[in-house]
Amino acid sequence: MHVNRRTRLAVAVLVSAMSVVLSGCNQQESAESGHQAQQGGAQQPVEVGTYTVQPQAVTLTTELPGRTSAYLVSEVRPQVGGIIQKRLFTEGSDVKAGDVLYLIDPATYEAELESAKANLARADANVESARLKAKRYKELVQINAVSKQDYDDADASLKQSLADVAAYKAAIRSAQINLNYTKVTSPISGRIGKSSVTPGALVTANQTTALATVQQLDPVYVDVTQSSVDLLRLKRELASGQLSKASASDEAKVKLILEDGSLYPDEGKLAFSDVSVNESTGAVTLRAVFPNPNMILLPGMYVRAEIEEGVREQGILVPQQGVTRDIKGNAVAMVINSQGIVEVHTLKTNRAIGDKWLIDDGLKAGDQVIVEGLQKVRPGAPAKGVAAGQAQAAAAKQG
Template identity: 55%
Template sequence: MRSQSPLMKSAAVVLALGLTLTACGKKEGGPGAGGMGMGGPTEVGIVVVASEPVNLTTELSGRTSAYLLSEVRPQVSGIVKARLFTEGSYVKAGQPLYQIDAAPFQASYAQAQATVAQAEANLTAARLKAERYAELVKINAVSKQDNDDAQAQYAQARATVAAGQAALQTAGINVGYTKVMAPISGRIGKSNVTPGALVTAAQATELTRIQNIDNIYLDINQSVTELMALKRAAAAGQIGEATTADVELVLEDGTVYPLKGKLQFSDVSVDESTGTVTLRALFPNPNGVLLPGMYAKARIVSGVVGNGILVPQPAVTRDPKGNATVMVVSKDNKAEPRPIKVAQTVGDKWLVTEGLQAGDKVIVEGLQKIRPEAPVKPVSVGAAKEAPAAAGSAQKAK
């Protein structure tokens, strides 16, 4: 076997020295460097919670209905001569919609006029006779019986005139009813009759329908169980009464209607078939976006938690039994699990009703890197986000 040359021996010495230095470098830059080794605290992002009044909201589903609704029906019988509106258009109260053949009613009106004229002529004759007999009876020129008959005839003639005038007024009303008017302003639907159709007074089938949707109702149902739970919580002092009657409407596609409504009333009776109470909210609808019959959801403020605590949702975890817990930083800067009770979500946060107090430091970032009782280095989430920005500014300055 050949002996190694001096050059090869030198290369081997250099290689061995390089491996030794590399091993030393790894040892120095290991997990213990910078205080982040087994014994160093783990940096975690925290938020310091505070108590504040928080509104409890309830989301209920329902359907919209028109603010005003009129089912147009004829008030006299006859043949429809003409339709005077465009289907689907906006009509104003008092606008003519249909013309019913008025000839029979005009004839009845003329006859009533003649009857009144005749009655008034008879009234004049009866009045003059009654006045003469009233004077003659004083001088015994006529008998008291004849005077009494004259006065009775005069009273009867006055009654006949009054009856005739009432019949004339009725005939005039019927003539007016031959022109079917819009009772309210709003959007008119399709016509259920055409010219030439026979209609009857107060028929079951409507001629058309008018809906005013400048404002619109949302009728929603709340279960009695939820209602009673809220009342018990209010009686126990856990929540206060809602300070606002504003209602937020969520459309079927999930978008939020930009205008808020007002809660109008809560029904006083329970629907036996569903076990719910009906609530009604009124929403402005200036652009006609909301239409009657639409499915929607309403977010209603049902109460107020006076000392509510809000915690970001990522900070809350569940144990195998489904109980909510958070990790808080103890006084000696250790991760401490804390069981809590949550009521509902408010935006991207949980409303905590038990388990936390104002000033507690809740860990929201770095939960996967820690375990209970492990030492941690708490850093405010806001400060943690500002640090990289500051570092970037320093780099630019260089």
Template identity: 50%
Template sequence: MSTKLFAKSLVTAAVVVAVLVLFALGGCSADDAPPVAQTPKVQVMTVQLQRQALTTELAGRTQAFMLADIRPQVGGIVQQRLFVEGAEVKAGQALYQIDPAPYKATLAEAQATASKARVTLKSAQATATRNAALVKIDAISQQDNEDAQVSLLTAQAELQVAQAGVDTARINLGYTRITSPLSGRIETSTVTPGALLVAAQTTALTTVQQLDPIYVDITQSTTELLRLKRDLASGALQGNSAEGEAPVLLTLDDGSPYNHAGTLKFSGVAVNQGTGTVTLRAVFANPEHLLLPGMYVRAVLELASDDKAILIPQKAVTRSASGVTSVLVVVNGKVEQRVLTIDRAVGNQWWVSAGLNAGDQVIIEGGQKVRVGAEVLAQNSDARGVPRAVAPTAIAQGN
């Protein structure tokens, strides 16, 4: 009986060992099988020619469109200030009243002098007329007649001098009422009623500034200006305005955009020797008076455009230690490296001036996982951002 049990135990053990061996063999064969090689996938963008405006952002400062320092043209005591400081005034509006009494007296004196000159002239005319008739009949000498004619001419000149004195006195009387030469916003007054003014004094009584429209003076380096002129002359860029009035946008000092676009009106003809810059002047509508003279702004000028520009994401470009910029492209299913010439940054893209052509497939994702010469599966992104396979065929290149 014991012999049978022992034999049965041996059989059971043998079966268990056989099963374990089979499981072990099966596991080893699955783990040791060589992996199936797969072609790496990369995400690409197809280069397309597009119109790109050439813009430049420059520092600028606002200036009043028109500015007038108010100074007295005659001296005297200020009787009244006729405006509210900081208010809008109109051209011709009275601002100050100077005591007119001395000037009224001067005018009256000049008028009396003119009246006396008229009487003298009338008497000289009568004498000259009478003597002219008498000399014809030899009733008086020729010398007496000539003296009478000279007296007439002298009386006429004296009347003209007297009349000029009247005009001068009347003008000076008018200057006692100081008016605004232009419409705009008036600043604070530097004098009060009772102050003594001097004709043509150096200190202005106040200032009137026209703020709508308003100027923005912009400085541009001569390097950028020369580069733009060369590109326009060569035809690489096209000017945006036949009249030379390029559009200008503003960004305020707090970073907010200004709602009104302006136009470039003037380009300086002289270079600042200290800074190596030229001054550009743009004019902007300013109906809300948001822009005040002296404010610092950033001006974005659209100077020209390129109808065949190539833009690629900055993340697709690599730069070597020596400064060489390049990208990886897919040509016939294989990775190639292209050396680029970068013109400038446009947002998060590079504006490429050489090294790429229309139709090139630039790797924008997955380039760090592949090497030059490797076969890859290129995928473009559709409008929804879902990758789609691109057949590894040759792509025609456009100009």
């Protein structure tokens, strides 16, 4: 019994010693493993997709709302009064300058012309009689056969007859003009709208209501508005050299976006900008001219004009997915510096161009902006940059 107790005690001590030894070994192995893991993490920077900044020439444009208007507009009104006899055009058709649109009853004006011609004939006859009388009196007064007063009266009568002839000739021209006005013609070439009168209607000279309206639709005007603040900024950037003109000519190119979002096929040119600012809106009106051979653009359509502002020769563009916002709302980007460490750059953005931001300040040529894997890195951590797109491809391949 005594021996068995000793044996059991020895076995218990041996087991306890072995447990302590094994526990110490396990702790040492765990510490060594953790230290190796830490060393391995420090040596393995995270691989992310980057975009290398490269300055390039960037054409800047501004998009402004506006409406179309006809290049020429003429409201057709009668210049003499009378009854409309005929309408000689089809509503909505194209007419040419000089085409007869309406016929006004010419009877009254024909009679006036005939009366003026008759008066001229009578005046011509009086001139001949007065001329002969003045000629005779001139000869007689030299020999004192008639008095000087009689000769002066005869000469005055001749001059009066000549004046009557001139007046009646003018009356004939006036009567002829009025007769011509009974044919109401189109002042310009273009497309004519609906008629406000029908045959049988009574019209008066220079009435306020137009008979019809003719509009020239090729080319057309596009009137847009730009704030005076933007106009001042643009002039300042051009003067400082930050922007250069997109073309050698002063006429900036303009593209047009229609109401349905489609791009108008023909390119226009900026014609002029207004010389005054609208006091209520603080905007300046700009007018562009567009060709319209297929009559796609109609007066009054709402459009958006994309106008060239100029070219920034050393513009910096960065993909939008590489630009985020900090808690203060500032635009920031993660950049891998020359030591391979991630740092935060605060940016000054100008505008979005396609899927990129135009950067005014905060980046320079050669900077590696992280655009893929932003969630894997933090400022101060090491990172390895590869061309954007390759990082995702590599991760997909490993998966």
